Structure formats: C-alpha cells, structure tokens
Ligand SMILES: Cc1cc2nc3c(=O)[nH]c(=O)nc-3n(C[C@H](O)[C@H](O)[C@H](O)COP(=O)(O)OP(=O)(O)OC[C@H]3O[C@@H](n4cnc5c(N)ncnc54)[C@H](O)[C@@H]3O)c2cc1C
C-alpha cells in the first residue's frame with residue numbers, strides 16, 4: 414500500500430535487478446544510500462549528491478535517473494536496475510567490452526553512471542547516435558580522468574555494431 | 589551531504605495532498621520531480637517537516653488538447669513534455685526548449701509544474717510560458733485559480749502561488765494561422781543553466797512580424813517580457829529593439845559573467861531570433877557556446 418499518511422520511515426517493496434525486495438526506509442535516505450547500504454550495491458557511486466556529477470545514475474522503470482535525487486521511499490513499486498544488474502543480465506556486455514578495448518575508463522569512478530546513461534541512449538529508438546548526440550547525452554556525467562574522447566568512441570562503436578549487427582537482437586533482449 | 593530528518597507522505601489524490609498541506613501549514617512542501625528540492629535537502633538549504641509527494645496522483649500528469657488549448661499536467665516530466673506528439677505538433681517552441689534543460693537523467697524525472705512553481709529565473713519553462721501566453725492552473729483547499737503567466741512570476745524564486753496551493757496544470761493556447769516562434773539559449777556547457785535565453789512567439793505576414801512576445805531568461809530576477817523591444821521589431825527597427833533592452837532587462841552581475849556581457853549577449857540572441865522569425869527560417873536551435 415502507498416504510504417498515504419506522514420511518517421519518518423516507510424516500508425517499501427520494489428524490483429531490484431530482477432528480484433523482488435523489501436526494506437524499511439527512513440524518509441530522508443536517498444535511493445543511492447539505500448542501494449549501497451541496505452543492498453550492498455556499491456556500483457552506485459556517489460560523487461556530489463546534488464545531481465551534478467552523474468556517478469549515481471541508475472535505471473528506474475527503464476529510464477536513467479539520479480539515485481541521489483530520488484528518495485529511497487519513492488522506489489516503492491518501481492523497477493530499479495543498477496550497473497550490477499545490467500552486468501549480470503549480459504545486456505551491456507558489448508558496451509562494457511567497448512569501454513575496455515578503448516580505454517574509456519581510468520579510475521572508474523564515473524564508469525557505472527556512464528554505462529547507465531549510454532544504456533538508455535542506445536535503447537532509445539528515437540535517439541540518433543552521432544558523436545554530437547552522444548556528447549550531449551553524457552554532458553551530465555563528469556569524468557575527471559579520460560577527457561571523454563575514449564568514452565564517446567566506445568559508445569559510438571557500440572551504437573554502430575548494434576545497428577549493423579543481427580537485426581536489433583540486443584534491443585529485443587533488452588526489453 | 590545528507591538530508592535532514594523529515595516525514596514523507598504519498599497521497600493518492602489531489603484532495604488528499606491539499607488536505608495534508610493545509611493540515612501541516614508552512615512546515616509541509618510538495619515534492620514533484622525532486623530535481624531541485626532533493627538537491628536543496630541534501631545540501632541542507634531547506635528543512636521542511638513534511639514532504640507531500642505528488643508522484644502518485646494520476647490526474648496531475650499527461651498532455652491533452654481541448655478547444656484550442658493544450659493542457660500539460662503539472663507532473664508531466666520534462667522529457668514527456670518535449671517529446672509528446674501533441675506538443676511537437678502544436679507547441680514546437682516547447683519541443684525546441686527541451687534539449688536545453690539539464691541532462692537526460694534530470695529531464696526524465698523533473699516536471700514542468702516543479703519548474704514553474706520554483707521559478708528559477710535562468711530556466712526555460714517559465715520563459716516559454718510567458719512567451720506563449722500560458723495560464724497556470726492552481727488548486728488550493730476548495731478553490732481553483734487560473735493565473736496568466738504574465739502575473740505569475742513575481743521575482744527570484746517567487747510566484748503568485750500561496751502556501752498550501754498546488755500547480756495542477758499549465759494551459760497553452762494553440763497558435764493560430766501565421767504563427768511563428770523562436771528560441772535560443774547561450775550557456776557555458778550543454779545542459780547548464782542559461783547565461784542568456786530567449787523564447788519568442790509572434791505572427792508573420794507579408795508586412796512583417798506582429799503580436800511579438802519576447803520572453804528573456806537569465807537576465808533578471810524573473811523571466812522578462814521585453815515589450816519595447818518587441819514594438820521596435822514590429823516597426824522594423826532591430827537596432828532600436830536591441831537598444832531598448834538596456835532599460836527592459838536587469839542582468840545579474842557576477843565575476844564569471846558581467847551584467848554588461850549578459851546584456852550584449854541578449855542583444856546578439858535577439859538579433860538571431862528576430863531574424864529567423866522574420867525570414868521564416870525558424871528551426872530547433874542547439875547552440876551551447878557563448
Ligand atoms: C544538475 C542540474 C541541472 C539543472 N539544469 C536545469 C536547466 O538547465 N533548466 C531547468 O529548467 N532546470 C534545471 N534543473 C532543475 C530541474 O529542471 C528541476 O527538475 C526543476 O527545476 C524542478 O522541478 P521538479 O519537478 O524536480 O521539482 P521539485 O524539485 O520536486 O520541486 C521544486 C519546488 O517546487 C515546489 N513544487 C513542485 N511541484 C509543485 C506543484 N505542482 N505545485 C506547487 N509547488 C510545487 C516544491 O515544493 C519545491 O519547492 C537542473 C537540476 C540539476 C540537478
């Protein structure tokens with residue numbers, strides 16, 4: 414049931430990386446902390462906790478969102494996926510391989526957020542995937558190491574391979 | 589940083605939300621997309637006692653058209669505003685503004701009602717509302733008010749909203765025959781708040797532009813309708829219009845961008861937008877460098 418009356422903590426039930434989970438969450442706890450502290454999903458990186466750096470980006474109901482700007486109690490009823498879930502499902506194996514071969518990460522702090530942002534871009538049938546488009550999509554994800562070039566290369570290579578590959582097989586697998 | 593302690597409720601109807609706000613008074617605030625409010629909580633710039641989450645109220649989201657008016661529910665996410673087929677067809681100005689608002693993950697969550705209620709003077713939706721002659725629909729306990737955008741934005745983060753009221757929808761008149769629009773924004777990086785922006789609507793005929801509404805943002809404590817500049821452009825005097833901006837705008841002065849620089853940029857933007865509207869070469873602009 415929705416928490417219709419005010420309280421400082423609420424019970425939530427949601428789908429996390431494909432599994433049904435429950436938790437009792439203080440209202441003030443943001444979703445990034447809930448995922449890290451209650452579920453051990455430390456791939457949700459926290460940089461700024463005010464929406465600017467993008468390190469905490471996850472998928473909620475299939476869309477990229479900032480885990481630091483959603484409350485844990487707002488996950489109730491939602492489908493949440495982190496980089497751990499995306500990795501286990503194999504859906505972004507090609508993207509991860511492209512990051513690896515092109516050296517699109519150094520310290521890796523920004524990488525989970527970059528991968529999730531790119532996942533949404535690549536799944537979005539409407540989105541063109543020119544380099545300019547890719548740069549616009551990752552403009553909200555800071556990387557202090559790579560200079561971005563290799564990241565754009567990796568996303569562009571994945572977009573191209575998916576376009577040329579067996580007709581949309583990966584996108585179908587993703588849905 | 590971490591947010592201070594507060595209580596949270598997620599009512600399932602607008603009436604229940606209004607009742608909670610009424611019961612808890614100024615201690616309670618609505619939570620929409622959270623893309624500004626949760627930021628402020630995490631930085632401890634705000635310490636409300638109760639957040640009333642509007643995300644479970646179905647009647648607040650969605651886009652519809654009725655009798656020459658497009659109605660956009662307050663909880664419609666930025667992304668869904670700009671990509672709705674109805675908006676792309678009827679209100680291309682809004683579709684053109686969308687890519688300038690923050691980043692994909694923030695557009696997926698932030699709402700048009702939240703932006704309008706917050707009234708950050710450097711943001712896109714309030715200026716679009718002003719340019720398009722929109723009406724802000726507001727509900728309080730037992731009352732509904734309909735406030736013209738011209739009378740809604742009163743100052744820095746200040747609107748005509750009373751405590752306990754909720755923005756429920758924004759209504760945009762469907763532009764008629766000969767309608768043209770223009771949009772341009774200059775920012776340091778893609779997705780940053782605007783240094784200077786302009787949202788404009790008008791009518792174009794063989795004799796020139798008329799009914800021009802020029803809504804500037806980032807150049808005062810609120811979005812500003814530049815009436816004298818609009819009149820000068822209608823009279824075919826672009827130079828006069830650019831000069832008139834000195835009296836109409838009140839740009840902030842900060843070490844990174846001087847007021848005089850912003851005024852200059854506003855004149856540049858006006859020249860570009862007015863030129864495109866006059867020549868009928870309006871298209872979606874995506875320039876991000878100053
Ligand atoms: C990194 C970053 C960059 C950004 N860049 C931009 C940008 O370039 N342009 C831009 O426009 N925005 C930008 N934003 C802000 C973003 O668009 C916010 O989503 C928006 O300003 C507020 O909408 P919200 O739905 O998230 O509202 P919230 O954050 O939930 O609420 C904001 C305020 O409005 C009140 N409120 C919300 N909804 C209602 C309602 N229906 N009735 C009454 N009161 C209400 C709340 O109580 C709160 O005081 C940026 C944010 C971040 C984090």
Ligand code: FES
Nearest residue numbers: 460461462467481
């Ligand atoms: S930690 Fe969420 S955007 Fe930086």
Ligand code: FES
Nearest residue numbers: 519521556557558
């Ligand atoms: S790899 Fe270090 S921040 Fe991007």
